[in-house]
Amino acid sequence: MPVLLVLLLCTAYAQTNQPLHERWNSYKKCETVEEAKLFIDKRNFSSIYSFVQPESELISKFEPIKEDTFGNSGRLFLKIYEFQTWIAFKKIDGRWVMTMDENELLEHLTASWIKTEIGGVIYVSSAPLSPEALKEAETFVRKNDELQKLFAINLPDFHYYYAKVGEEASNIVGEMNKGAGKARYRAIKSVECADHVHELVHIYAFEFGNGNPFVDEGVATTFGNSDMSQSPQKAAEVLALLNEGGYQKYLDGATFSRANLERKSVYALAQLTMTYWYKKFGMEKVKRLLQAECDATLDIKKYIEDNFEKADETNSNLAQFLRAKL
Known part of the structure; x- marks a missing residue:
């Protein structure tokens, strides 16, 4: 030939x-x-x-x-x-098609792993969980109970993939650092961390909707992380982002993702914004926002201004909070 x-x-x-x-x-x-x-x-x-x-x-x-x-x-x-x-x-x-439902894929990748059910959460790991990990899992289950009440829904059993640092982390999570994690449709993937509450919040939020990174990460950090702009340095970084165009600049998904890849404090800005809205307007409005963002053609800035408040008012109040931390 x-x-x-x-x-x-x-x-x-x-x-x-x-x-x-x-x-x-x-x-x-x-x-x-x-x-x-x-x-x-x-x-x-x-x-x-x-x-x-x-x-x-x-x-x-x-x-x-x-x-x-x-x-x-x-x-x-x-x-x-x-x-x-x-x-x-x-x-x-x-x-x-591209998807966030990795359940079948993860079943293939972890076919030989051990499954351990703890309080309705199915942990999947290559070896038995250590005593430390089991304690983390118990804390996670308690937080899961709290989030069920906050979101007012009961989830069916979901899987928590516990990967070790190294090849396992790279292959299953796509991250290498201990403590890193990702949420997918009714599944959490994490690197040597059995109580990744941030990703757990994503699991609940997905049940209502997802689509805008600023909103999604704002919800996850509000209910799954401590104050990310607490230090004067972080407060100054978030204030600088506000001064560059307000929170609404980062409602654009590509702009938010690019800023995060450039190590800008957009997660802290999203947390501060969502925490402010949650405290002022309540959980029901936050859940309706999650549902509304599923529409890719939605003018989300207009939706927020129509259902929450004008962007200038939010930005002004956020700036006031941040200046008090400097």
């Missing part, structure tokens, strides 16, 4: 065995929201679309590295700046 023909056949074979890579490249070319909907799980559309919008500056910086597929689930590894991450895919009606 001629060498050129062999090369052409090998290239064709490689292309047909990179379905996720091909879907990613096609997604990047989408020109409308309706086109993009063909590439994303409808339950997670707004969240994924706001993070990686087609033809955005941010998506152009992602470089596909490799992919794995397991039956109807898979993942595409991507590199951006000095970071490596991956996006999960699953096959729905014969078509690969």
Whole structure:
């Protein structure tokens, strides 16, 4: 067989065995929201679309590295700046779509791991949990009970994937540092931490909706983290963000994600903003905001101003809080 023909056949074979890579490249070319909907799980559309919008500056910086597929689930590894991450895919009606439902994928990756049920939470780990981890798990279960009351819902059993620092962390969580974690649809992935409350809040919030990183992280940090702008230095950093365009600047998903990758204190700003709204307007309005943000075409700034208050008023009050910490 001629060498050129062999090369052409090998290239064709490689292309047909990179379905996720091909879907990613096609997604990047989408020109409308309706086109993009063909590439994303409808339950997670707004969240994924706001993070990686087609033809955005941010998506152009992602470089596909490799992919794995397991039956109807898979993942595409991507590199951006000095970071490596991956996006999960699953096959729905014969078509690969990006998703936050990693349950089938994680079942494949941890098929030989141990399952330990604690207070309705199923911990999945490669080895028995240590006494320290079991104590953390008990704390986590108590916090889970509190969040059930706050959100006024009961979740079915969900899985908590406990990965060790090193290869396990990289393979399961996509993070390397101890304490790192990620929430997915009714699943938490964490690195040697059995009580990642921040990610637990995401699990509850997902039941109402998701789609805007500023709102989603604001809710998760408000109910899952201590005060992130407590120190004078952090307060000054958050105040600088406010002065650059107010909280509303970061309602744009790509702007929020880029600022976070640039190590700006946007999580602290989101926490301060959401904490202020929660205390002033109550939990029911926060839950309605989570539901509303599922609409990718929603003018979220207008929604907030119509249902909470004008941006200038929020920014003015936040700035006052921050200046008191300096």
